Amino acid sequence: MQKIFRENIIEQLRQQINALEGHKQIPDKSSKKADLNFLDAYFPNQVFPTGVIHEFLSEETENLACTTAFISGLLSKTNAKNSFYIWIGNQKKIFPAGLKLFGIEPHQIIFINLAKQKDILWATEEALKCKSIQAVISELDSISFAQSQRLQLTIEKSKVTAYILRTNNNINSTTCAVRWQISAIKSYNNDVDMPGIGFPSWKIDLLKIRNGNPKSFNVGWLNGQFINTEPAKIETTILKVVG
Amino acid sequence: MGKRFLAIWFPYLITDWMVIRNQELKHIPFAVITQERNRQIIVHVNPLARQHGLHVGMLMADARIILPDLQTFKHNPQTQHKLLNELAQRCIKYSPQVSIDEAQGLFLNIVGCTHLWNDEYHYVKDTIFHFKEMGYEAKVCIADTMTTAWAVTHYGKEQIIAPTKQMQAILSLPPKALRLSEVIVQRLGKLGFHTINSFINIAPSTLRRRFGDEIVKKINQAMGTQPESFITIDEINPYQQRLPSLEPISTNKGVEIAIENLLEHLCLRLKKEDLGIRSATLKCYRVDGKLQQISIGTNQASINIKHLFRLFELKINQIKPGLGIELFVLEADNVEELMQEQKVIWQEQGESSLSEINELLDFISIRAGKNAIRRYLPQQHHWPENSIKAIADLNLLPENEWPICKPRPTVLLNQPEPIMVSAPIPDYPPMNFIYKGENHRIAKADGPERIEREWWLESGEHRDYYYVEDENGKRYWLFRLGHYSEKSSTKWFIHGFFA
Secondary structure (H helix, E strand, O other): OHHHHHHHHHHHHHHHHHHHOOOOOOOOOOOOOOOOHHHHHHOHHHOOOOOOEEEEEOOOHHHHHHHHHHHHHHHHHHOOOOOEEEEEEOOOOEOHHHOHHHOOOHHHEEEEEOOOHHHHHHHHHHHHHOOOEEEEEEEEOOOOHHHHHHHHHHHHHHOOEEEEEEOOOOOOOOOOOEEEEEEEEEEEOOOOOOOOOOEEEEEEEEEEEOOOOOEEEEEEEEOOEEEEOOHHHHHHHHHHHHO | OOOOEEEEEOOOHHHHHHHHHOHHHHHOOEEEEEEEOOEEEEEEEOHHHHHOOOOOOOEHHHHHHHOOOOEEEEOOHHHHHHHHHHHHHHHHHOOOEEEEEOOOEEEEEOOOOHHHHOOHHHHHHHHHHHHHHHOOOOEEEEEOOHHHHHHHHHHOOOOEOOOOOHHHHHHOOOHHHHOOOHHHHHHHHHOOOOOHHHOOOOOHHHHHHHHOHHHHHHHHHHHOOOOOOOOEOOOOOOOEEEEEEEEEEOOHHHHHHHHHHHHHHHHHHHHHOOEEEEEEEEEEEEOOOOEEEEEEEEEEEEOOHHHHHHHHHOOHHHOOOOOOEEEEEEEEEEEEEOOOOOOOOOOOOOOOOHHHHHHHHHHHHHHHOHHHEEEEEEOOOOOHHHOEEEEOOOOOOOOOOOOOOOOOOOEEEEEEEEEEEEOOOOOOOOOEEEEOOEEEEEEEEEEEEEEOOOOOOOOOOOEEEEEEEEOOOOEEEEEEEOOOOOOOOOEEEEEEEOO
16 A cells, blocks of 8 residues: 555656656646557556657658558547548558558548648648647658757647658657657467468557657557567467457 | 520610710710711710711711701710620520620520510510610510521511521511621622522522622521520629729738738628638739739638638739739639538537638648548449549548458559569469569468459459568568460569558
8 A cells, every 4th residue: 555655656756857847748647548558558657648749760661551550550549539630741652441450430531642841841730730630640751850849839739649750761859759660570370370461560669759768569450459469468468359 | 495596786875874874865966976087976876866867977067067056975985895794794684695796785595594584575575674674775686596686686677586487587688687797788789689688599609709708607697507606794703892992002911901801891791691602712903904813712611711811821922913903802703501510619639620620621722732632432342443532522421331351551552563473383372572672582471362353444454462471571462463374474563561
C-alpha cells in the first residue's frame, strides 16, 4: 500500500518537473485514452501523444507501405469513428483499399495531391488549422526546423495531430515529439512452420521521443490490434488476441 | 417537332422610348436626326411626323419645309442596342431563347412555349399587349423560319404563319423582305422583279449566276432548308451585386474592402432566400474599359462571408488594377439551397464538422485545383485499378463495405513495373525476382489469386497475383500476365507493396 502511495507521489513530482521544464504537451489522463495495447508503455505517462508532430522516416517504398499501415492502425485506435483525415502528398501511391485491414475506413481519408513541396507545406499548415480534422498526414521530402516550428505553432492552437512522412532519411532537428522509423520484418506465423505469409510485423525504431526514452521493438498487427511479437511475449499475446 | 420562331419588330422603338420618358412628346411630331457630312438626316420619326409625310432617311432641310416647327433630337447610336437588350431580357418570360435583331427587332425561339398561353394566337396577343403596356408599338409574327417571320412583320399583315406554309406567306412580299443587300434589291427592281413570287421559282443556279450566292441562301433560309444563326442574349444574373467607386481603386486593400462590402450585401440577400453560393465571380471594370475577373467555387453552398472572403483573398493578386477600378460587380453564378447543419453548443476535439472541412477544402482547391482533392470509395470490381473510385463529395458513403477478404497492398504503383523472375514450374510462386537492380529471394508466398480482366470493359490477358515475402521480411505484390506459353517468355510485374 505504502509502495503504491510512494509511486503516485513520484509520478506527480515527475509531472510537475515536466511542467516546469515547459513541456505543455503532457497528455491529460482524463482525456480519451487511446487503446494501443502494449504500445502505450513506450510513451511518457503511458499515453500516446496526440496534438503533436510525429515524424516517420520512410525513404524506401517498402517502408512507406509499412508506415502507411502503422499510421492507419494508430489512427483507428486513437480517433473517433466517422472522423476525417487529410493525406497530403505528391505521389498518388497509397492504395486506399489496402488500408481497411488496419482498422481505418478508407473513405474517411481525403487525399490532396500537390506537386511542389512548398504547396504541400502550405496545405499541411492550412489543414492543421482545421479543428474538424482528426489528423493530417503529409508526405514531405524534407522539412527545416523553421518550417516544423510553424506547424508546431499551428498545432498548439488546434490540437490536431500531424504525421509527417519523410521520404528522405536525412535527419535534421525538428520540433517533432516523436520520430519513428518503421521497417518490415518477417511476418509472424504463430511460431509454427505454416506455409504462406502470416500477419504483418514491423520493427519500430523510436529514434526520438519527447520526455521518453528512445527504444527499438517489434510489433505486429492481428485482428485489428497491435501485438507484441517479441519472442518471449508472442504466444501469450496471440492467445489473448485470438482467444 | 418543327422549329417555330416569333419575330418582333418595333417600328418606332426610339421614339416610343422617348415618349415613355417624356409624355409631352406624345402629341407633337418629332424626329431624331444625325449629322452626315454637312447635312442633317432623319434617323427616326414618330408616328405623328410620319403622318405628315416624313420618313427615315429624309433630309432635314426637306422636312423643315413640311413641318417648320418640327422638334428634333440628336441621335445616339448606342441607345438602340441597349434598349433592345433590355427588351430582350424582358422577353425571357416568353421564351428562354431570345436573340437580338439589330434592325429594331427581336427573335424568340418559341418551340414548346406557346402552349403555356393555350395557343399561338393568345401568345401573340399577350406579347403585343405586354409591349403596348410598356409603351412600345410592336409588330409580331410567328413562322417556321426567322427570315419568313421577319419578312411578314415588316411587309405583311398576318401574325401567325401556319407550319410549313412559309412559301405562300412571302410570295406577295417585295424582295426587300428577304433582307437582301441594297445592290441586289436594286438589280431585281431594274429587271422587274417586284415580288418574291416573280423570282422564287427560278432555278437556283440561274439566280446565283445573276445575283450571287446571297439570294439563294436567303430563299433557302426563308423556306427552312438552310439553317439560320440564332445568337441568344446573355441572361442577367439574378444574384448580382454592384459597387461603383467614387474614385478609381488601384490598391489591394481597396479591392479587399470592395469584396467584403459586396459579399455582405449578397450574402444577406441569399440568406433571406435560404440559398448559398456554390460559385461566384468578381468582375472589376477598369477605368480604361478593360475587364478583370476572378472566380471562386465551393464544395457546399455557403454564405459564410469570412470564408468566401478568404477564397477571394487568395486570388486578389491576379487582379491588375491598371489605372484604377471604377466598378466592382459580384455575381453568384451558381447558387444552391443551404444545407441546414445543426449547431453544436461545444465541439469536442476532432469532432467533424462537415462545413468546416468543406471550407478548408475550398481554400486548398483555390491553390491546388479542384482535381487535386479526392476521396475514394470501393467499386464492385476485382481488377485492382478499377476497385476504387475517386469522388469529391464529402457526404457520399460507400454502398458496400470495403472488402478485406483478399490481401491488398497499402502502396500500389500507378503502373505495374516489369521485373525479372525465376519461377519453378507453372503456377508456383517465383523463387526470386530482380526489381530495380536488387535481387530479392523469396521466403514465403501466398497465391496465386487470379484476377480476370473485365472483357466488357477492356481486352487483354488475366493476371495471377502472388503475395510474397523476401528473406528480409519485405512484402510485395507480384503478378504474371497471362498463361505460360512455349512461344514467348512470360512477363512478370511488380504492382504493390504490402505492409
